[in-house]
Amino acid sequence: MATARTTDGSGAPVPQRLLATATRLFAEQGYDRTSVQEIVEAAGVTKGALYHYFGSKEDLLHEVYARMLRLQQERLDAFAGADEPVEVRLRAAAADVVVTTIANLDDAAIFFRSMHHLSPEKHKQVRAERRRYHERFRALIEEGQQSGVFSSATPADLVVDYHFGSVHHLSTWYRPDGPLSARQVADHLADLLMRALRP
Amino acid sequence: MATARTTDGSGAPVPQRLLATATRLFAEQGYDRTSVQEIVEAAGVTKGALYHYFGSKEDLLHEVYARMLRLQQERLDAFAGADEPVEVRLRAAAADVVVTTIANLDDAAIFFRSMHHLSPEKHKQVRAERRRYHERFRALIEEGQQSGVFSSATPADLVVDYHFGSVHHLSTWYRPDGPLSARQVADHLADLLMRALRP
DNA sequence: CTTGGCATACCGACCGGTTAGTCTGTGGGC
DNA sequence: GCCCACAGACTAACCGGTCGGTATGCCAAG
DSSP states (O other): OOSOOOSOSSOSOHHHHHHHHHHHHHHHHOTTTSOHHHHHHHHTSOHHHHHHHOSOHHHHHHHHHHHHHHHHHHHHHHHHTSSSOHHHHHHHHHHHHHHHHHHTHHHHHHHHHSGGGSOHHHHHHHHHHHHHHHHHHHHHHHHHHHTTSSOOSSOHHHHHHHHHHHHHHHHHHOOTTSSSOHHHHHHHHHHHHHHHHOO | OOSOOOSOSSOSOHHHHHHHHHHHHHHHHOSTTSOHHHHHHHTTOOHHHHHHHOSOHHHHHHHHHHHHHHHHHHHHHHHHTSSSOHHHHHHHHHHHHHHHHHHTHHHHHHHHHSGGGSOHHHHHHHHHHHHHHHHHHHHHHHHHHHTTSSOOSSOHHHHHHHHHHHHHHHHHHOOTTSSSOHHHHHHHHHHHHHHHHOO
16 A cells, blocks of 8 residues: 555545645635645645645645646647537537536636736746637637638627636536536537527 | 815825725735735825724725625616617616626626625625626516517526626726727627527 | 665644734814 | 824734654665
């Protein structure tokens, strides 16, 4: 057995446990309202352990962003690059980002709310990666507009912001124990987007 | 002249100046990263003045919410109650909330980002007022769906969240010095909503 | 098999700095 | 002479981060 078996609560390795605990607490209370002491207590370790694995409290936050950005970019690339008509690819990508966001609601809640807690360099880096994502999505819409399957009445940039506004908003209102499953919400939101883009 | 004329920078009365300064700083740096000392210095007074007019730092934040909620509710009531076909009323209300949000971008940036800094009672109160607003808006959509001018494919609740997601998102990407005026953005976003609702 | 040495993983008391809020003081208009 | 509107020094609490210390496992030498 590789990992030490001490008197901890859960069996997961310490770094992962710290990150998971921090993510939950950041989402529940916000970054500033969550003290390092609180995180280590909830994870069943002490500050020494945290600063052994992470350079700072901010590193913990940055990890949340890195994880989220990597995941979403990978999925978008997969959907956008598929061998399908553009309207199928866009719909799939638009619905998938909703499902993925709901599956990681804590990350989503943190994402926009805590961006300004990142140091200037990390903030810039996150914004740059975010922009790449945005542009990949926009390219899909422009492709459809140029080929005539989507209306060109609205600039593609605005359409992207329209859709991602609603995705971002999910963490405010969506509740897993509510009447709609993630899949149902995703289908509805993707439908709204596709209907808004009808020529 | 009623208001005292001391050596302050701007001529506005002290309470308003404090609130305006706090709003700007909260939007720029976040609630927690803004110290009371910073606010009073930027407003050209001292802590004594702030605590003379406001009970706590949180009261300042609550004022931002109260102002925003009052303004939006008033305007929605006016538009929704007009003597026009439902599609005209909805479009006007949907566009107006965009214009008003852009006119008060700082308030909007604070609104969703800092909600969890409110005490439980105030948080609850804000959520309740917010829900009233949401329901008024939803009623408009349901009215159109029942009379057949809007598609019923998507539950009205979801449509409201879809639209307000994009409104909420404005503070993230909209820049007053960008290529689009508030009116143009409002028209585009209202168009997207109306097109998504076409039967 | 045992022993010594070293690295990794973690502990927890401690520190400098910051914060929201308090309280006593004061000056000028009525 | 009184009181409203503020001034500004002060405090008690808390926070992120540090650092010397300890326990445990591994590997190589004897």
